Amino acid sequence: MSKKIYEALKWASSFLEKKNRDQNAGELLLRHFSGMSRTMLYANMRDELDPAILEQFEKAVHEHVEGMPIQYIIGSEEFYGRTFMVNESVLIPRPETEELVLGILQRIKRETPLDVIDVGTGSGAIAVSLKLENPVLQVTATDISADSLNTAKENAKQLGAEIEFCQGDLLKPMIEQKRKFDVVVSNPPYIPLIDKMWMSEVVTEHEPHRALFAGEDGLDFYRRFMEELPLVAKAQALIGFEIGAGQGVRVAELLQNTFPCAKVEIVNDINGKDRMVFAAL
Template sequence: MKTTIKAQLAHAYTLLSAHDCASPRLDAEVLLAFVLGKERSYLRAWDDKTLDAPSLTLFAQLIEQRCLGVPIAYLTEQREFWSRTFRVSPAVLIPRPETELLVELCLAHLLPECTYDVLDLGTGSGAIALTLALERPRVSMTAIDKSEAALEIAKENAARYPCQHPIRFMLSDWFSALPSGEKFDFILSNPPYIAQNDVHLSCGDVRFEPLSALVSAEDGLFDIHRIASEAKSYLQSGGQLWFEHGYNQGQAVQALLASLNYHTVQTYFDLAGQARVTKGIL
């Protein structure tokens, strides 16, 4: 087999197509560009370039893993979110475009000229916490996760993108490690919200993501209920609680927040018209 960029991409396309990859050409280009440390445009401009042995070996290994379904983000150890590149690993969820709605809505309520104490629960890669802290430099951000491995990834991303007010990272099972009496103006979370028997858990990227960050009991609402209940002790009067949740959970989350005496409860829809984020005010 030829060892040029063009020949290797063609071979990778064939392999990925045979394994029902949804975007074989794009995936092959992304992985080869990653191997070479180049932009994808380089592959087209220099498609007759011969690859060296280490590059060929690494590319073959990555294509083999991709054929098994391993997400591109885990293979390249990075994912773009809000126009920034964040490091990821199998210890954290892969940031998704729909989560940008949660960030967009919070930014609309975090006025640039004001100061806020904000808590991000289940921070994972830190993409949400860092984005908010970078876009609103007057925010004091606390980011919590119960996974030490996830916090290490988040801290690496924080080192890559220094904030005016350094983020306080804490190892905690939701609120358990927070000092009693501490108050926040905003609490937000993209918690586990997939039901334990959801068929989507056996599909696509989620097969490789940490179940502890995906799955929740009580039809996916257990962690949302726990957070909403405990958040009342940590929110300022008038403080806001924001959740990302499943497309079919909007009404259930609204009812849950209302039952806990949150007011001005509202659900927001993503670009696909799916209920995705719900807010309540204490």
């Protein structure tokens, strides 16, 4: 049975609302499968949808209702003004992480060719964005997952960012290679395990748990970093972490205890929540 564009959107909106999903998901999915911009979609509301597109669209709406994130269905997410490929091997980049990238860029001298490492790169969003925003940076990106690295490599290739990739657990590959860095940045897993109980299945059933959860209090990876950072950070390095809301003081204390002379600052995100911790050694 054929449908006009407005009929398909009306059905999706009603169905999504009934299932407690964002009603706007219908528009995003239909734009993806039809290849139309928002303006074009609304200008052609009374046009008949191609049956093949309608079938894809309705299937995708049902998949989203059952918990599949829209970004995985579409296969991409916007980050720092660019489109990054995403899949179930990587965490979907969040707007809060854009603020971490901005915070790093604001704290370094643009014309200086610094050595930067993005630890646990996932989709490569941080590493690629830093490189493209400040091309003189020498950026290395690591991840423990080969699948994640493959996704990051593809994003770097598609977006034209020259980055060195290395598979390994946190900073261990760099320690083995005796390499030192001017900037260490990471958005590590920081969600306490208990939070899984109330989180949406859109997240817990589809996004990789290794990129989400970090022990009973969510601080496991920051503690591990404190053991490894002194072995890879240069004497005047900058360290930047994304953190979970409410973790700022504890992560700042970990950094201050590890680097007693460092200037450590907790920075809130646009919503007023503590979201980043920076340490200037």
